[in-house]
Amino acid sequence: MTRKSKLLAAGGVVILAALTVFLLLAWNPAIDPIAPPAATSFDSQTRLAGARVVALGDCIVCHTAKGGKPFAGGLPLATPFGTIYATNITPDPETGIGNWSLDAFTRAVRHGVARDGHLLYPAFPYIHFTRMSDHDVAAAYAYLMTREPVHATAPANDLIFPLNFRPPLAFWNVLFLRPGEQQADASKDAQWNRGKLLVDGLGHCASCHSPLNAIGGEKLGHAFDGGVVDGWEAPALNALGAAPKPWTQQQLVTYLRTGRAGEHGAAAGPMLPVTRDLATVPEEDVQAIASYILSIQKPQPALANVAAQGATSPGAQRGALLFAASCAQCHGPAAPMQSIGERPTLAFSTAINATTPRNTAQMILSGNGWQGEDSMNYMPAFSEVYSDQQIADLASYVRAAYSQRGPWQDVEATVAKVRKENNAR
Incomplete structure (x- = not known):
């Protein structure tokens, strides 16, 4: 065999190996559909816990189109790569998740894989939701499966090539997905651990409040440094101590629960509906969120202050x-x-x-x-x-x-x- 032939053969082996790895990463088996479970099959306490989980996860915000039915999808989510339309997560068996088992729902939450095996776009923040506890995942499933079924098909996504094909998401997941329930830090108290779980996991705050890299992943080492979502700047959550009036815990709790803080301002844009959801959960959850956020404050570069200029220019x-x-x-x-x-x-x-x-x-x-x-x-x-x-x-x-x-x-x-x-x- 000539040297050229050996190189071609070796190159073929490498390509074949890479293709095999790609197929293994991108392929996921379908999970068998089920008959939509009766609402009475979920006990009231689990449904109540699920309402709390779904509110903390802001699910209704992204999965409800303007003027549409709750959780029926269709909301356009603008990304640097095109528009993704939120899916229907009501228990409609044809256009929603009515024929999804708990196992199928859990796989979607933890791994970003739909019941039929296709990969979900990370506009659905499964890289954060994966940290949820099994109890919270099951509670969210119970709550969603007892909502009103709505027959509604989301419009087709409008994404640039090649991102309009889902298999490459397998490589994205290798880079950014770390599946598994979040473990408590024994050196911290219960409130801090609860806050970290809600901020890093269920609340997926970094999804909006962090800058993204060229392929839409959160920039490594820049969590909570601020980002842009739906045309609004999501301010840096780790710079609240550098505000003209540094945030206190009670001000942050008040803001998150009411959308207003006396010495800071009012929620607007995509943050306003988040505060509407947080107003419905126990205050202890919001206290934990505020406690954790204030614990991650970083020194900020000094900004030059100038005397109030008035209308000079x-x-x-x-x-x-x-x-x-x-x-x-x-x-x-x-x-x-x-x-x-x-x-x-x-x-x-x-x-x-x-x-x-x-x-x-x-x-x-x-x-x-x-x-x-x-x-x-x-x-x-x-x-x-x-x-x-x-x-x-x-x-x-x-x-x-x-x-x-x-x-x-x-x-x-x-x-x-x-x-x-x-x-x-």
Whole structure:
């Protein structure tokens, strides 16, 4: 055999071996379907525990389309690689999970594999859910299987090539999935361990509050450093001590349960529905979450503070007029609303003190929708009222007038980008 033939043969063996490994990683057997279990087959205590688990996992937030039935899927989830549509997790046997056994459900939660064996996209945060206890997985299954069945098929995902094919997810899982229930740290108390389980596991906070790498995995070593989700910046959870007013545990608990914190601001965007869910769980769970988050604070680089600048630049001066016309009645120092409902001054706003103007632009463009009887977080949207330049001027003004930090750069370009992203959703 010639040297060239030997090299070709060796290369063929390597390719065959790699293909074999790939097939072994990507292939998963189907789990037999079952007849949808009767609701009466699940005891009330397990269903109640499941309601708590599902609320802590924010399942309804991602699996309910705007105007759709709860848990029936269809919500578009924007990713850097295209749009993924949330699946139906009601007990409908044809379009939902009605014919899934507990084993099939557990495999999906722990390994990201559907009942029929196909790999699930990691927009479903199974890399975090895998840390749930067996008890919590079973409770969530009981709760979901006793919801109203809804016959609804999610639209087809719209992803770029080759990510529109699922088998390559097997390699993604090798890099990022570490299956198994989370073990307690014996050196920490029960509240800290509970908080870690909820933050790292069921609550999957790092999914939104961490930067992602080029293939959509959380950047190694950068957990909780902040990320971007649905066009909003998810602030760094490990920098809460560096806020203009460092967060206290009680403020964080209040914020997570009500969507408001007197010295920080109000929840908006994708965080607002999370607080709605956390309002339904026992306060001890939220206390544990807050305790753990405050335990992971890291020293932050010093930010140069500047004296309050007022409306000095031409853009900020124009913004001052817009603020007087559209914002001062709620946010001005003499506004009655400043003394009602513990509305914080803009000087402490996370968005206005952020390193980029993204969330301030997003808040002005999108506002905070009317929440029925609970209108405390309401703010009208100005996307149809003001141009990109006007919104940039307004953002520049509130930054100059209320923050002790320097002016943002390229504000109008950020506004235009955010508006474009919003219009594409």
